Structure formats: structure tokens, C-alpha cells
Amino acid sequence: MKNTISSRVADFLKNYPPFNEMKFEDLERLSEEVSILYKIKESVIFEQGEAPHSHFYVVHKGAAVLRKKPDNDIVDLCDEGDIFGLRPLIANENYEMEARAYEESIFYTIPITTFRPYTQKYSEIGNFLIESFASNMRNPYARSHKDKLLAHTSIGNSNTNSGLLDLQSVHYSKKLIACGENSSIKTIAATMTEKKVGAMLIVKGKLPIGIITDKDIRNKVATGQFPITAKAKEIMSAPVITYPVKMTITQAQMAMMKSGISHLCLTEDGTDNTKALGILSKHDIMLELGNNPGVLMKAIKRAGKFKKIKTIRRSVQNLLKGYLDQNIPLTLTSKIIAELNDACVKQVIAIALKKIKKEPPVKFTWMALGSQGRSEQLLHTDQDNALIFEDVPKHQQEKVKTYFLELSKMVTKGLMHIGYAYCPADMMASNPEWCLSLSEWKNRISHWITNPGPDEVLLSSIFFDYNLVYGTPKLLNELTGHIFTMTEKYPIFFMHLAQGALQNPSPTGFFRQFLVEEDGAHKDFFDVKRRALMPLIDAGRLLALSHQIKAINNTSERFEKLAELEPNNGELFMACSYATKALLKFRTKQGLLHNDSGRFIALDSLSKEEKIKLKRTFKTIKELQELIKIRFKLSNL
Incomplete structure (x- = not known):
């Protein structure tokens, strides 16, 4: 009798190198020796320094994170189809890093003794291993050889644009913070704190003679070696190391x-005999590279103008592109980019509050809606937001609302300035209809739920994907509780919401052909948002609401939670989670490639492999929509 488990393993492995080089009968024989390993999130697969196991690993579902001690830096993240733990077996050495399950995951373990003969039988497999060892990559056949496995480099430190960096000039602040050699350490420390800088240049007649960094103050003053009343010349590093302003990042x-050192003094000719023009810090260079989320987060929080945030957002897009090029799992990528995007919005609100020069009259909450509310807004798209403010007596209502509308208009204008276009449908807090008190929002939502026409279903679909960006969580929690109370009281709303979730047409027609736009500006293009992503997003929202799942707005995470709540449908829901991530990643790559939203795709520009991957997700969408039809009894409407 045929072993169905090994057949499934072989069917999976045949899609990934180097197994795709094997004859299927050999792959089936290999698969008979494969074991299945289940790991919960954060559980150890192997330790750094541990003797190699008798097998290596292939990610079937989920992901594995590889870290290197002592800093515990992330070296790599292995996604579906990736191999890890093989090199130590071939090289007969201990593991150089630790491997853990990044999320709940399933791995295939392949015995090295069973696999080794095939490395000799198939020259392509031997070449794969040789090239992966030589290039230090997990998969040397990956597009552009981006997927590096660097034993001593953490994510983001490898730069895929090193050639450009050799030509790219550094940017430095022209507002030089300097003082004389007789200034006291106390004064210098106070100035550095006020100006938010990590170094003070010491000058004499406008010429640089030394530098004091926060490290100098820690090591020489905080330790008691020098009193806080000491003069700059007593602790400064001298002579100061100088360079010309025209130098590249490299x-x-x-x-x-x-x-x-961590700071460079820039002068007119690169020597200390000419006027100092600025200081360049390690932080400035990291910001130029734009590949460190921690640095970008600090830069966002320090930004005092919308223009500065706009510049940083370009770096966030570069970071996104780098993560996609390196094949970092979308779960991690989305969370990082969402955190940075939320930080940009928070800082825009903080700047607007300073500009308005009046304290908010009552507590309020700024909500991100739609794709940003789901932490799925990876590309620069339009803004959807709303504001809730505390209830006030009727005679104060107009005055309070006027304040928050003024604030909202300033914020939405700032968001537009940093790259978020205005919402074409005006679903923004600057619209009086989307800037309401808590009671007004409760009444609005009650109307949507008790009068579920097409417009109400559409509005609730956008609104119910919300996320707290700024302000007090209490207002949002109260609103969430009201939504669940109302939907429980009026379950017929779910039937209307389900009907709305099925409005998006099927991705394919006869013979599984892609259904494309028949007219308009995007004639013959495939709409990946409307035909593939939206059916998953709408269904995930509907099912999460029906289960009263709180605080999970991301579509893939909603399906993962649903799989936990409904084990009998677990396989389908996990497939939906993977399909959502795959489609979102595909759309994002297309958007970055064509510098647009990535929504409309020219099918003739896709490879056969890309079309196959897209079609795999369509089967999942069809099964999900069938489940919704049955569960919410749509035939009875």
C-alpha cells in the first residue's frame, strides 16, 4: 500500500531546491525516511555549540529563527521550503548558532545518511551544496542571491547596495554645537541634553581642537575622575580627528x-587648520543606511518637522525592500514596518499638538483604520483614520468638537505631507462624520448593525479594522465592547456582513484562468487586491467578529487564532493565514518594482512559478467562501 504521508512530503519537497533536481521516485524513497517535528513558538530546535544531529531540517509550515550568541543577534529567518542545520553535518562541526521555532511550526527532519548518497548521484545537488558553502547562502539559486546566511552578520547589516554607498555622500547637520576649551563640564552636559546630541566640539578661534562625547562624560566625570566643574580642556579627546565634508558613507x-571612534569632525579641507563645519556620528551613518529599525524609530521620535519624517519614511521603504530581498518572513517584516508607520503617525500627532498650542480639552483616541489598522499597510497608500473623544455635557460639545476637528485637519495634512494621500472617500478624522464623541460613535455603530444596508456594511467593514495609534486605550476598549454587545444582540448582521464578504468575484474562471479587468484604465490587468486579498480580509474580519476575538486585527493572525478556536477547520484557517501573507508579500513586491500600489498586475510580466504560487492561494479562497456560505446560511437571505 502506498505511504500517503511520504507522498505528501515528496509533493512538498519537489517544489524546493535542491530536491527539485531529483527524480520523483528517488524523492519518494527519501521521503519515507523523513520524520515530522512539531514545535511550539520559541521552542529550541538546536543550541549553539551543540553537536550536530543525525538529520537536517526543512520548514514545512511556520518559520525558524537562527541566532548567534553572545549578542543573540538574528542571523537568519527560515521560511517555508528553507533548509537549515545541514552545513554542520556536511562539515562535521558543531552548530555555530541556535535555532528556535519563530512561531508554531512544523519541520521535516531528513537523515543525513539517507540524503548523502543523492548528493553523489545528482551533480546538481552537489553543485547546490558547493555553491551554498562557497557563497555562504542557504539557497544559492534564489533570485539575485539575496537570501544570505551570514554567520557573523545580523539582519540589516548586510548591504545590498554597497556599490551605491561608495558613491553616496554623507549628510550632516550644519548646525554645529561647539564651545570653548574653558567651558565647564556641567554646562557642556546641559547643552548636549538640551540639543539632544551625543558630542560637543571644542573650538579655539573657530578651529577644532578637541571633542567631548557622552562616553567621555560617563568614563571621566561620572566615575569621579574629574569633577563636574572641570573645564572642557581637561577631559576632551585631542587632537580631534578631522575629515573633509565631501566623503562617502563607505x-x-x-x-x-x-x-x-563614533564621531568625525568635518572641516573645509579635512584638516584641523580650517573651520569646523559639522560633526558626523555613527547614528547619522546608520540613519543614512536606513537598515536598522531601532535607529529609524529613534530618528522618528526626534523629528520635529513633517519634512524630516517624510525623509525617514523613505528609509523605511528601503528597509522594507531589503527585508523582502532577503526573504525575511512577512510576519516579522509586517510587524516592524507597522511599528515604524505607527511611530510616524504618532509623531505627526505630537507635532500637531505642539502647533495647536492648546491642551486637548478631554481625553481622545486616534485610530488607524483599514490596512493600517490591520498592520498590513506596507506600501505608501492613502490614509483612513478616525478620532474618538470623551463625552462632554451638551453645552460643551460644539467647542470640544471644534478643537478636535482643528487638530485632525492639521494631522491629516501632516500625514499627506509625509506620504499618506488623502482618502478619496474622505474617511478621515478631519471629516466631522469621522470625528465623534464616544456616545456618538456608539450610536453610529448601532445604526450600522441594526440597519445593515450595503453602505452600512461597507462602512463597518472599513471601520472594524481599527487600531489604537495615539491617546487613551479606554475609549477604544469601550467601543470594542459595544460592538461585541450589539453583534451578539443582532446576529443577523453577520449574515449581511457575510454576503458583503462574498461580493468580490472569484480570482479564476474556466480552466482556472485568471479573471482580469474587462475595461477601464487597467483593462487586462489582474486586480490582486479585489480578487484575492479582499476575500481573505473580509472573511477573516467576519469570523473574528463572530467569535468576539479582541485585540487581533491582522488578517493572518486572525486566521491563526481561528485555527486555535476551531481545530476541525484548523488546516483551512492556517492555509488562509499563509495565503494572506503570500499575497500581501506578492503585492508589496510588485508595488516596489513598479513604484505604485501593487494592486494591478500585468500577467504577462509574471513567471510561470509566480502564476502557480498565486493560483495555489485561490483554492484556499474558494474553500473559505464555501464555509462562509454554509455557516451563515446565505441561501436563506
């Missing part, structure tokens, strides 16, 4: 590494 990095 040159600046090399200069800092060579001298073991």
Missing part, C-alpha cells in the same frame, strides 16, 4: 572603524 564607516 569612507565614513571605514574612518570610524580605523580610529575606533
Whole structure:
């Protein structure tokens, strides 16, 4: 009798290198020896320094994170189809890093003794291993050789644009913070704190003679070696190391590494005989590279103008592109980008509050709606937001609302300035209809739920994907409780919401052909948002509401929670989670490639492999819509 488990394993492995080079009968024989390993989130697969196991690993579902001690830096994240733990077996050495399940995951374990003969039988597999060892990559056949497995490099430190960095000039602040050699340490420390800088240049007749960094103050003053009343010349590092202002990022990095310093003094000719023009810090260089989320987060929080945030958002997009190029799992990528996007919005609100020069009259909550509310807004798209403010007596209502509308208009204008276009349907807090008190919002939602016409269903679909960005969580929690109370009282609303979830047409027609737009500006293009992503998003929202799932707005995470709540449908819901991530990743890549929203795709530009991957998700969508039809009894409407 045929072993169905090994057949399933073989069917999976045949899609990934180097197994795709094997004859299927050999792959089936190999698969008979494969074991299945289930790991919960954060559980250890192997430890750093541990002797190699008798098998290596392939990710079937989920992901594995590889970290290197002592800093515990993330070296790599292995996604579906990726191999890890093989190199130590071939090289006969201990594991150089730790492997853990990044999320609840299933792995295939393949015995090295069973696999080794095939490396000799198939020259392509031997070449794969040789090239992966030589190039230090998990998959040397991956597009553009981006998927690196660097033993000593954490994510984001490898730069895919090193050639550009050799030509790219550094940017530095022209507002030089400097003082004389007789200034007291106390004064210098106070100025550095006020100006939010990590170093003070010491000048004499406008020429640089030394530098004091926060490290100098810690090591020389905080330790008691010098009193806080000491003069700058007593603790400054001198002579100061100087460089010309016209230097590249690569040159600046090399200069800092060579001298073991974190700040460079930039002068007119690169010597200390000409006027100092600025200081360049390691932080400035990291910000230029734009590949460190921690640095970007700090830069966002320091930004005092919308223009500065707009510049940082371009770096966030570069970070996104780098993560996609490196094949970092979308779960991690989405969370990082969402955190950075939310931080940008928070800072815009903080700047607007300063500009308005009046304290908010009552507590309020700023909500992100739609794709940003789901933490799925990876590309620069339009804004959807709303504001809730505390209830006030009727005679104060107009005055309070006027304040929040003024604030909202300032915020939405700021968001437009940093790259979020205005919502074409005006679903923004600057619209009086989307800037309401808590009671007004409760009444609005009650109307949507008790009078579920097409417009009400559409509005609730957008609104119910909300996320707290700024303000007090209490108002949002009260609103969430009201939504669940109302939907429980009026379950017929779910039937209307389900009908709305099925409005988006099927992705394919006869013979599984892609259904494309028949007319308009995007004639013959495939609408990946409307035909593929929206059916999953709408269904995930509907099912999450029906289960009263709180605080989970992301579509893939909603399906993962549903799989936990409904084990009998677990396989389908997990497939929906993976399909959502795959489609979102595909759309994002297309958007970055064509510098647009990635929504409309020219099918003739896709490879056969890309079309196959898209069609795999369509089967999942069809099964999900069938479940919704049955569960919510749509035939009775």
C-alpha cells in the first residue's frame, strides 16, 4: 500500500531546491525516511555549540529563527521550503548558532545518511551544496542571491547596495554645537541634553581642537575622575580627528572603524587648520543606511518637522525592500514596518499638538483604520483614520468638537505631507462624520448593525479594522465592547456582513484562468487586491467578529487564532493565514518594482512559478467562501 504521508512530503519537497533536481521516485524513497517535528513558538530546535544531529531540517509550515550568541543577534529567518542545520553535518562541526521555532511550526527532519548518497548521484545537488558553502547562502539559486546566511552578520547589516554607498555622500547637520576649551563640564552636559546630541566640539578661534562625547562624560566625570566643574580642556579627546565634508558613507564607516571612534569632525579641507563645519556620528551613518529599525524609530521620535519624517519614511521603504530581498518572513517584516508607520503617525500627532498650542480639552483616541489598522499597510497608500473623544455635557460639545476637528485637519495634512494621500472617500478624522464623541460613535455603530444596508456594511467593514495609534486605550476598549454587545444582540448582521464578504468575484474562471479587468484604465490587468486579498480580509474580519476575538486585527493572525478556536477547520484557517501573507508579500513586491500600489498586475510580466504560487492561494479562497456560505446560511437571505 502506498505511504500517503511520504507522498505528501515528496509533493512538498519537489517544489524546493535542491530536491527539485531529483527524480520523483528517488524523492519518494527519501521521503519515507523523513520524520515530522512539531514545535511550539520559541521552542529550541538546536543550541549553539551543540553537536550536530543525525538529520537536517526543512520548514514545512511556520518559520525558524537562527541566532548567534553572545549578542543573540538574528542571523537568519527560515521560511517555508528553507533548509537549515545541514552545513554542520556536511562539515562535521558543531552548530555555530541556535535555532528556535519563530512561531508554531512544523519541520521535516531528513537523515543525513539517507540524503548523502543523492548528493553523489545528482551533480546538481552537489553543485547546490558547493555553491551554498562557497557563497555562504542557504539557497544559492534564489533570485539575485539575496537570501544570505551570514554567520557573523545580523539582519540589516548586510548591504545590498554597497556599490551605491561608495558613491553616496554623507549628510550632516550644519548646525554645529561647539564651545570653548574653558567651558565647564556641567554646562557642556546641559547643552548636549538640551540639543539632544551625543558630542560637543571644542573650538579655539573657530578651529577644532578637541571633542567631548557622552562616553567621555560617563568614563571621566561620572566615575569621579574629574569633577563636574572641570573645564572642557581637561577631559576632551585631542587632537580631534578631522575629515573633509565631501566623503562617502563607505569612507565614513571605514574612518570610524580605523580610529575606533563614533564621531568625525568635518572641516573645509579635512584638516584641523580650517573651520569646523559639522560633526558626523555613527547614528547619522546608520540613519543614512536606513537598515536598522531601532535607529529609524529613534530618528522618528526626534523629528520635529513633517519634512524630516517624510525623509525617514523613505528609509523605511528601503528597509522594507531589503527585508523582502532577503526573504525575511512577512510576519516579522509586517510587524516592524507597522511599528515604524505607527511611530510616524504618532509623531505627526505630537507635532500637531505642539502647533495647536492648546491642551486637548478631554481625553481622545486616534485610530488607524483599514490596512493600517490591520498592520498590513506596507506600501505608501492613502490614509483612513478616525478620532474618538470623551463625552462632554451638551453645552460643551460644539467647542470640544471644534478643537478636535482643528487638530485632525492639521494631522491629516501632516500625514499627506509625509506620504499618506488623502482618502478619496474622505474617511478621515478631519471629516466631522469621522470625528465623534464616544456616545456618538456608539450610536453610529448601532445604526450600522441594526440597519445593515450595503453602505452600512461597507462602512463597518472599513471601520472594524481599527487600531489604537495615539491617546487613551479606554475609549477604544469601550467601543470594542459595544460592538461585541450589539453583534451578539443582532446576529443577523453577520449574515449581511457575510454576503458583503462574498461580493468580490472569484480570482479564476474556466480552466482556472485568471479573471482580469474587462475595461477601464487597467483593462487586462489582474486586480490582486479585489480578487484575492479582499476575500481573505473580509472573511477573516467576519469570523473574528463572530467569535468576539479582541485585540487581533491582522488578517493572518486572525486566521491563526481561528485555527486555535476551531481545530476541525484548523488546516483551512492556517492555509488562509499563509495565503494572506503570500499575497500581501506578492503585492508589496510588485508595488516596489513598479513604484505604485501593487494592486494591478500585468500577467504577462509574471513567471510561470509566480502564476502557480498565486493560483495555489485561490483554492484556499474558494474553500473559505464555501464555509462562509454554509455557516451563515446565505441561501436563506
